[in-house]
Amino acid sequence: MPKIYKYLLFCLIVSSIFGTTTYYFLSNRHKAIVKTHVYHTLGFIDNNWNITENNHQFKLVTPTLLIDGIYKSMEGPKVSRVIQLNNSDDVYVITGFKIEAVDATTLKSVSKEFICHMNIDLNDKSYYTAFNLHNRIGKQFPRLTSLSSGFEEFSFPKGYGFIIKGNEPLFVMSEALNQNISPITKKIKHCITIDYEKYNGLQKPLQNKITYIRLPFDKYDPYKSPTDVGNNQCVPVETKNHTETDNNGNMLSGHWVIPNGKKTYRSFINSQLQIKDSLCLHTAAIHVHPFATQISLYDKTENKTIFTSKIENYKDKIGLVKVAPFSSKEGVWLYVNHEYELILDVNNTSKIDQDMMGSMFLFFYDKELDEKLKQSNN
Structure with missing residues (x-):
């Protein structure tokens, strides 16, 4: 065998041993991050976001999340992406949020126990600049809301809502949970809904x-x-x-x-x-x-x-x-x-x-x- 191939084989073996050893000592949370990234990158599980929208709802279905063991709060596989309600500069009012766990194949509802939390974050510099509220930039962590198992949805009182422009970026992260079932191999997705309406001058904004x-x-x-x-x-x-x-x-x-x-x-x-x-x-x-x-x-x-x-x-x-x-x-x-x-x-x-x-x-x-x-x- 030529020396170059022996050298490459040696490097491959050393890298595999180092990678396996490093992975072994990772926390459960970091193992989930690595596994999810590898599975999605190699196409072992679906890595596509399904997004639909109409005049009143913005819906997104996450890529597949593989639950293969016990994952306590903030340990499970997760996915994230940036979204916009639409491409317009028009002003809208978000009126409610919802998350549901569904089977990855049938998209039928499964137990809420597989929902850890879903966060929606603002780009506070972009958001407050759009409404000339520069004094609010950087004053708090720019999380708009968080949904979790037991609190999977809520709506604002009628006539109230969170004001946002259609093209404002929102960062969405959704994470799976499994506190009870082991052994398990289950593929799920999270279905996320944002309810909104066009601002007409009558709705009262919330901060x-x-x-x-x-x-x-x-x-x-x-x-x-x-x-x-x-x-x-x-x-x-x-x-x-x-x-x-x-x-x-x-x-x-x-x-x-x-x-x-x-x-x-x-x-x-x-x-x-x-x-x-x-x-x-x-x-x-x-x-x-x-x-x-x-x-x-x-x-x-x-x-x-x-x-x-x-x-x-x-x-x-x-x-x-x-x-x-x-x-x-x-x-x-x-x-x-x-x-x-x-x-x-x-x-x-x-x-x-x-x-x-x-x-x-x-x-x-x-x-x-x-x-x-x-x-x-x-």
Whole structure:
């Protein structure tokens, strides 16, 4: 055998050993990313997005997601892409969102247990520039909303919605989940629907504010359990993602571990709300993980609950049956001189530690944008 072929064979063997070894030590989440990319690239499973649209709905069906084992929250195979409602510069109003898990071949509905979460993100520079709202650029993470198992759809109150231009880019990511079934080899897709209508000058625009529970942890020994079980500290799931540092140098995590039993977590959210004046709340989209039992928006100043989302878990397996949204056409007022909290109650009925998140996508009447839209129509 010529030396060049021996050299190539040697390199191939070494690369295969290195790649196999590296893959073996990856986390379950990163293994899913690698497998999905390889399967789609080599054509082992369908890698096509199916997009349809009409005057009132934008629908997209994801490429195939192969579920071949247990995937806890934020570990499963996922896909993403950029979309636009259409190619026009016209102004539209998004009125609702929905996700459904379907069989990859028949496209018939399957269990919601195979939905981890579907996120829709804005390009905040492009979006706010289009409406001359430059002061909002970079002020918060530009996520429009998130849907998940137990909270697969919601709509805004009639006459309200999220304003967007038809050609505005939206980044969509959808991830699969499987908390209970093993062994398994199942091919699914996610069917995502965005309801919208043409803006006619009568609809009232909403702006979104992302709020989520952030808990302190020991930055020097992050995975050590707090010695005081009654405190509000946590053990983070990991220290690279969903972590941040507050103004006092404390490390905070938005994705943490819950032990067996009942516990309540609290987190101030004024820095996330960024209220400059009073705001009227009309809708809240909720994102939590299994074993959450309720999450509340709480006015600490007045010592009263603004609303509570009740959460129903399966009794015989891990997963969320129903997460109650908040929706009000009349609205509820939040004030600049009040302190607000998210309060999350959990009950880990399993025998092992579980992961948890608690967040609300709050939608307020957007007076500033409403005035700009009316001026542009005059």
